[in-house]
Amino acid sequence: MTSDPLLALRPWEAPEVTSWGRLPMNAVDRRPGALPLDGDWRFQLLSAPDAPVGGAWSTARVPGVWTMQDTDDLPQYTNVRMPYAEFPPLSPAYRNPTGVYERTVDVPAEWAGRRIVLQVGAAESVLLVHVDGRPVGVSKDSHLAADFDLTPHVRPGERATVRLTVVKWSDASHIEDQDQWWHGGITRSVLLYATDPLHLADVTVRAAFSGELRVDCRVRDTGGALPEGWYVTGELDGGLIAQDTEFDRANVEDDRVSEFLGEVRLHTVVSDVRTWNAETPELYDLTVRLHRADGTVADTSCHRVGFRDVEIVGRNLLVNGERVFIRGVNRHDFHPLTGRAVSYDDMRADLVLLKRFGFNAIRTAHYPNDPGLLDIADDLGFYVVDEANIESHDHAHEIADDPRYLNAFVDRVSRMVLRDKNHPSVIIWSLGNESDYGANHDAAAGWARRHDPSRPIQYEGAAKLDWAATDDASDIACPMYAPLEDCVAHALSGEQTRPLIQCEYSHAMGNSNGTLADHWAAIESTPGLQGGFIWEFWDHGILQRVNDGRPVGRGGAGLYDNGVAAPGHRWAYGGDFGETIHDGAFIADGVVFPDRTPKPVMYEHREIAAPVRIECFKHEGIVLGNHQHFRGLDWLAGEWELSLAEGDTLTAPAELPDLRPGETAVVPLPFEVPRDGGEAWLTLRVTTARDEAWAPRGTVVCLPQVRLREASPLRWENRSGTVEVDADGLLVHPLLSAAPTLSLWRAPTDNDELGGMALRWRAWGLDALVRKAVSVREESGGRVSVVAEYAGTVGVVRHRQVLTPVEGGIRIDEEAELPEQFDDVARVGSVFETVPGLDLLEWFGQGPWESYPDRSGGAPVGHHRVPVDELFTPYLRPQESGGRHGVRHFTLSAPDATGLAIALDEPRQVSVTHYRSEDLTAVTHHDQLTPRAGCVVHLDAAHRGLGTASCGPDTFPSHLVTPGVHRWSWTLRVL
Ligand code: IPT
Helix, strand or coil: CCCCHHHHCCHHHCCCCCEECCCCCCCCCCCCCCEECCEEEEEEEECCCCCCCCCCCEEEEECEEHHHCCCCCCCEEECCCCCCCCCCCCCCCCCCCEEEEEEEEECCHHHCCCEEEEEEEEEECEEEEEECCEEEEEEECCCCCEEEECCCCCCCCCEEEEEEEEECCCHHHHHECCCEEECCEEEEEEEEEEECCEEEEEEEEEECCCCEEEEEEEEEECCECCCCCCEEEEEECCEEECECHHHHHHHHHCCCCCCCCEEEEEEEECCCCCCECCCCECCEEEEEEEECCCCCEEEEEEEEECCCCEEEECCEEEECCEECCEEEEECCCCECCCECCCCHHHHHHHHHHHHHCCCCEEECCCCCCCHHHHHHHHHHCCEEEEECCCECHHHHHHHHCCHHHHHHHHHHHHHHHHHHCCCCCEEEEECCCCCCCCHHHHHHHHHHHHHCCCCCEECHHHHCCCCCCCCCCCCCECCECCCHHHHHHHHHCCCCCCCEEEEEECCCCCCCCCCHHHHHHHHHHCCCEEEEEECCCEECCEEEECCCCCECHHHHCCCEECCEECCCEEEECCCCCCCCCCCHHHHECCCECCCCCECCHHHHHHHHCCCEEEEEECCCCEEEEECCCCCCCCCEEEEEEEEECCCCEEEEEECCCCCCCCCEEEECCCCCCCCCCCCEEEEEEEEECCCECCECCCCEEECCEEEEECCCCCCCCECCCCCCECCCCCECCCCEEEEEEEECCCCCCHHHHHCCHHHHHHHCCHHHCEEEEEEEEECHHHCEEEEEEEECCCCEEEEEEEEEEECCEEEEEEEEEECCCCCCECEEEEEEEECCCCCEEEEEEECCCCCECCECCCCCEEEEEEEHHHHCCCCCCCCCCCEEEEEEEEEEECCCCCEEEEEEEEEEEEEEECCCHHHHHCCCCHHHCCCCCCCEEEEEEEECCCCCHHHCCCCCHHHCECCEEEEEEEEEEEC
């Protein structure tokens, strides 16, 4: 039996114990003037918390997770299920990695007489603190800081040994069962700070849209009773703010005065206030000073203040009285080299990228983020749903009403509110994620409502069963992955009682996010719908060395580029660290790659969020509209581009009209459209007119587009000549290494796999169709007609190809008849391969980035030119990738400009890669792919939408490829 009381208490299996010796959370900023303790600490990894310390010390980096440093305890990924069988509140008794961090600290001599506090930014999942061998405290909640008063334990001018023991598995793990990697360690900064015994215990800022500012200050003295004569002053952007004497008088009258707790209010009304919103995030600097009777300053706290209101009126969430759209994303703390320890610069880079792609909201899935993230959100302009660190997914139902966990629920929600209440960016509190709904939630919601009546609360689990209810712990109906038609039906039902904002939707796993534009068309046109949060920002791929399977860790910068890991490395997902219990690639479901390279969906999102749009094209000109909530168009610059299918791209400067939000104006057509040139598209290239905090001048903001002239039908000039086919009826052509054949298969996307489609396609044998019963007939004028059967295991597709010599090449008319049993296939089209060397694709159609039938917005029609290598999107688990939607014609050429030219009868889905579908299907990671020398070209008469069926609704029926006759025609010429 240990004599250490912290160990004897066994806090890792006592859910009632949320902390011991920990100071109350508050919003006083202690970072300035603190002594940072980040860096290398002595480190030992024990097999269990009660195992003896006594082995050899190594070093570990703080902040950092040991699972990404040189230990044998590696990252493990599970989504819902716990990685071990013990039920709450237990954890594995004999295999519970426990990190012991130790270092000496020189306590500054000038801190004599001061109150000295240790702050541990975040440790997962239980933290025990000792100083010079004496117990100091315990804390739980892996994503909030713990402060401990060390004044009795250290002597200024002397050295102290600080030991932080971090236990990986605990009762708390059962409520930290989020869908992410399991790690262990200290993930945020550790520091020591000192205050006067007379100090600010908390500062609560309320800054309203009206300009009214109230700053409530709590004052304490560690010596006990407060000294006589103290007072507080405030300074807002240089102007002094006085104490509210009315508040003082009311406190006296209502007997709310205490000799141990001082409570005062600063009050002012700022005239002509510059208000805060996500578009124009105006901030003021507030300094709060606590003075002793003689006027000297005992304590100071600095805050950035944003004046804004948040309220729910009926079924609308209003910011400053406006029904703002929530263009959100769920963001985890993640980095491919450091796991869960993220730097300020990294967080800023995340948010800058989100701004550039039109996002205005973040849900801190599924726990409070580093306080720095909220500073950045205040500064750049984001609406934040701040989520408490509660997810009991695997044991949700047992825990939601378990009184042993009551304390933890209230502790986690209340401490988040106390920490983050002064951030204008935080507009909603979230009680956590996926934890069923029980009395523990109501208790936490009650605390938050009472303490901060200024913000709504949301919790998906509470509002899950009845979106129209009014008596649960959620002010917002915030479902996850709800079918769009259900959301629309609810909004039209007349029963809606609260805003509907999906907390998660459009699951971004692999090649996904189909129908995002349809969601937004509905949201923007249906009162009661206000947006949602895409799941999720990151693909959580950890950079891993292939040879020894270890995470690369901090030294790996430069070992990846453009979404791809360097040779000898890969992005690891679940199972790659030898875990037997894991959930595979479900962790790779973000809109950015692990190195923050945007996936193609980001470009569609940018367009969906466009602040200025082309409403339509009329005779008088182009109708432009301002789709922002607060801002004019003066921060934007524009340029017109006119793209002609059979011609060039012309440009002209654009003058954007002076429009307030919601207004439209007609601007004259900037071009005389040339008579020739065929199909014509007008694009407004909108960029930032000056530097923004998140983008330098000239950054593309959106590319709205309108068609000015329809395509004229393709002309086929038949010529007599010959078409050569082999004995199997396959085209023989000098630039093709494999002739065009029928394809009904794509390398299944994650949505195809997890949604069950790929299972059916394989069962039907679509991945290995057998070409047989070929009949070849030579017709007049050199024309050849080839009929073949493509047999699956349960059905046969009849395919006919008519090859006709035309001017400069061959015209190919194709027809495929899908039997009834093939009621939903991936594609119907031609596939062929070229000789090596044709490595540049130039096309007229949508681009330049990847697009699919149900994810094609934001890829403007025009002339595009991309090397074949760069067409392919390196989704972590290889799958169908690299498609381009709406292609009218293209060339594939070698550096000497020789090659192929192809024209299509209609805008079609085309892909050109160095991989066959079966190459992609055969491997699990991108590094296992070997590109083929030639190009694999798919021309699709029809291509299935992507949908989001890996977690959520599939694509719409209109984007399915269904039975019946499919026809398509194209010409093949030599350049
Ligand atoms: C939902 C979770 O909230 C989220 O953390 C993530 O797991 C997401 O799904 C899928 O990637 S829960 C799911 C079972 C609906």
